[in-house]
Amino acid sequence: MTTVSPLSLLAQVNDPVQLRALPDTALPKLADELRAFMLTQVAATGGHLASGLGTVELAIALHHSFDTPRDPLIWDVGHQAYPHKILTGRRDELHGIRKRPGISGFLRRDESPYDAFGAGHSSTSISAALGMAVAARTLGQPVQAVAVIGDGALTAGLAFEALDHAGGMGEDLLVILNDNGMSISENVGALSQRLTTQGRTGADDAASFFRALGFEYSGPIDGHDLTALLPAIRAIKEKRGPRLLHVVTCKGKGYDLAEAEPIKYHGVTPFDPVQGLAAGKPAAPTYTQVFGDWLCEMAEQDPRLVVITPAMREGSGLVQFAKRFPDRYHDVGIAEQHAVTFAAGLAASGLRPVVAIYSTFLQRAFDQLVHDVCLQQLPVTFAIDRGGLVGPDGATHNGGLDLSFLRCVPGMTVMTPSSGNSLRAMLRTALDLGTPCAVRYPRTVATGAPTQSLPLPRALPIGRGELQRRGSGIALMVFGTLIETAHEVADIIDASVVDMRFVKPLDETLILEIASQHDVLVTIEENVVAGGAGSAVAEFLAARGHDTPVLSLGLPDRPIEHGTRDQCLQEAGLDVPGIFDAVARHCAVIAEQRERSRKPLRLRDNAMFNGVMRLLTRSQLG
Ligand SMILES: Cc1ncc(C[n+]2csc(CCOP(=O)(O)OP(=O)(O)O)c2C)c(N)n1
Numbered sequence: 001m002t003t004v005s006p007l008s009l010l011a012q013v014n015d016p017v018q019l020r021a022l023p024d025t026a027l028p029k030l031a032d033e034l035r036a037f038m039l040t041q042v043a044a045t046g047g048h049l050a051s052g053l054g055t056v057e058l059a060i061a062l063h064h065s066f067d068t069p070r071d072p073l074i075w076d077v078g079h080q081a082y083p084h085k086i087l088t089g090r091r092d093e094l095h096g097i098r099k100r101p102g103i104s105g106f107l108r109r110d111e112s113p114y115d116a117f118g119a120g121h122s123s124t125s126i127s128a129a130l131g132m133a134v135a136a137r138t139l140g141q142p143v144q145a146v147a148v149i150g151d152g153a154l155t156a157g158l159a160f161e162a163l164d165h166a167g168g169m170g171e172d173l174l175v176i177l178n179d180n181g182m183s184i185s186e187n188v189g190a191l192s193q194r195l196t197t198q199g200r201t202g203a204d205d206a207a208s209f210f211r212a213l214g215f216e217y218s219g220p221i222d223g224h225d226l227t228a229l230l231p232a233i234r235a236i237k238e239k240r241g242p243r244l245l246h247v248v249t250c251k252g253k254g255y256d257l258a259e260a261e262p263i264k265y266h267g268v269t270p271f272d273p274v275q276g277l278a279a280g281k282p283a284a285p286t287y288t289q290v291f292g293d294w295l296c297e298m299a300e301q302d303p304r305l306v307v308i309t310p311a312m313r314e315g316s317g318l319v320q321f322a323k324r325f326p327d328r329y330h331d332v333g334i335a336e337q338h339a340v341t342f343a344a345g346l347a348a349s350g351l352r353p354v355v356a357i358y359s360t361f362l363q364r365a366f367d368q369l370v371h372d373v374c375l376q377q378l379p380v381t382f383a384i385d386r387g388g389l390v391g392p393d394g395a396t397h398n399g400g401l402d403l404s405f406l407r408c409v410p411g412m413t414v415m416t417p418s419s420g421n422s423l424r425a426m427l428r429t430a431l432d433l434g435t436p437c438a439v440r441y442p443r444t445v446a447t448g449a450p451t452q453s454l455p456l457p458r459a460l461p462i463g464r465g466e467l468q469r470r471g472s473g474i475a476l477m478v479f480g481t482l483i484e485t486a487h488e489v490a491d492i493i494d495a496s497v498v499d500m501r502f503v504k505p506l507d508e509t510l511i512l513e514i515a516s517q518h519d520v521l522v523t524i525e526e527n528v529v530a531g532g533a534g535s536a537v538a539e540f541l542a543a544r545g546h547d548t549p550v551l552s553l554g555l556p557d558r559p560i561e562h563g564t565r566d567q568c569l570q571e572a573g574l575d576v577p578g579i580f581d582a583v584a585r586h587c588a589v590i591a592e593q594r595e596r597s598r599k600p601l602r603l604r605d606n607a608m609f610n611g612v613m614r615l616l617t618r619s620q621l622g
Helices: 016-020 024-045 056-065 082-096 125-139 157-169 190-201 205-212 226-238 256-260 287-301 319-324 336-348 359-374 402-407 420-433 483-493 508-517 533-543 565-571 576-597 607-615
Strands: 073-075 145-150 173-179 216-222 242-248 305-309 329-331 352-358 381-385 413-415 437-440 466-469 473-479 496-499 502-504 518-528 550-555
Touching (some): 016 056, 016 082, 024 082, 056 082, 056 145, 073 125, 125 145, 157 173, 157 242, 173 226, 205 216, 287 319, 287 420, 336 352, 352 420, 381 420, 402 413, 402 437, 402 502, 420 437, 466 483, 473 483, 473 508, 483 576, 502 533, 508 518, 508 533
Parallel strands (some): 352 381
């Protein structure tokens, strides 16, 4: 943990009240200390870096000028709010950020009264601030709501909807536009082009755009010059109505390497700040990389293939594709809804779009998926990354709902690969299918043989799973990459293991066969149990009048907080001991019920399971 010198200014600022006691003349020194502290700390621990280096002066100026937390200060997304966290009493907790049991990498109302609104997903700040402004007026509370939104976050429809609403109402709301020209990668869109080119010189399509939305526009001003920033904020504070202050900042400010390569330093693993981030070791490929490689190979063969990303080029593994096929690569900004309907339009006119999207962000585009893609049966492939638990980004970024919300949509095909090779085969299947299709995979290393040297796989038969291990009594029916964990459990208890592959359509023949051959069925998925793939199996068996009990293992009905991915899986009971324990308890219950009903029990034939059960005491099984 990095400590601050007791003589430093930063050491004297344990909350914004102490900050406000400092004279303006002290603030540049405080900014320097804060920036150095943040750099050292994030370099040691990992986390979001470049964006926060750019908001140091802004965080100081806003907390200095407003009566936070009484005046709600709402940062968009929250990845850039580390300086805000440091100034609001969490300086000594920064070393544990994004780890257990440390503070969140984003904003949380339960973490600090200064986090006026929880965030992690982008472009919510103006809507939330408007809600708070209207609430304050309704309740007769004289407070000033302030939203801080980046130029990247401003590309979302949600942000425009909020501006339009606020401007129309004439509500007393201050929006600070933190314009650094960057999203995670280069920002896109017409407004962004005008902000960063004309905005800096003061000329002004952008200004008239905001004025047309009913906002009084001020700026642009240099967001690192406190002698300009403080008076500008104080002046706009005194005004009323919808106001927007355009602040120009530099992503990575003050750390040369991050200024030069803001994309690389957007989010970092621990590194030596003197040396900079080391070139990544060639680790085993992740599912994301397998997807990116497949895409390039496939694009060479199929000229209809185009790719859409809502501002996630790096995270979705699209860097190579964007370089090699620039005309077939579309970054639409942080605009998930538009991404999906845009893909539907491309598909309706003969192309084969692949929407590369994180599970958690696809939540935003559910109606577009239903109304624009599935009802029209358009051939859009959804390559859904970060399916399941993501680890350090925490609850806002876990992709635990998609299997539930996809399997209920008529006309959708849903696949869950269990290895790098099966991901490739499923993507091929999706592309060949000609109807809406989703392939979802987690944020982890791809298992199985190396994929790159293999020829492009052929399409899989639709709705067919695969029995991978034959055991007795118990069958583990796995949807996705937890198959390896399932095999480990199966080796202990001699269970059968089935790679289900398809959440929709289910392999009904295989399920009936497995159900008739086993006493206990256990479904395993990295998705909420509620309405997930296991529910689909149970619903199907119940509809067929089967009484084979199904134990559905998956994510619980509560958020899983940040930590390592392994810690998160353990918390959800989806590691080897967790699954073993759940199966053992369930079998004990089933066995007791069967004893009572005197039905023959094939579990008895499972010598290995019986051996393990004997080793466990009654108390261990509860
Ligand atoms: C709905 C949603 N989509 C995508 C993301 C991933 N994401 C996090 S930060 C970011 C870029 C934000 O850019 P900007 O608002 O300009 O902030 P900067 O990092 O440049 O300061 C993106 C795309 C997200 N958090 N939420």
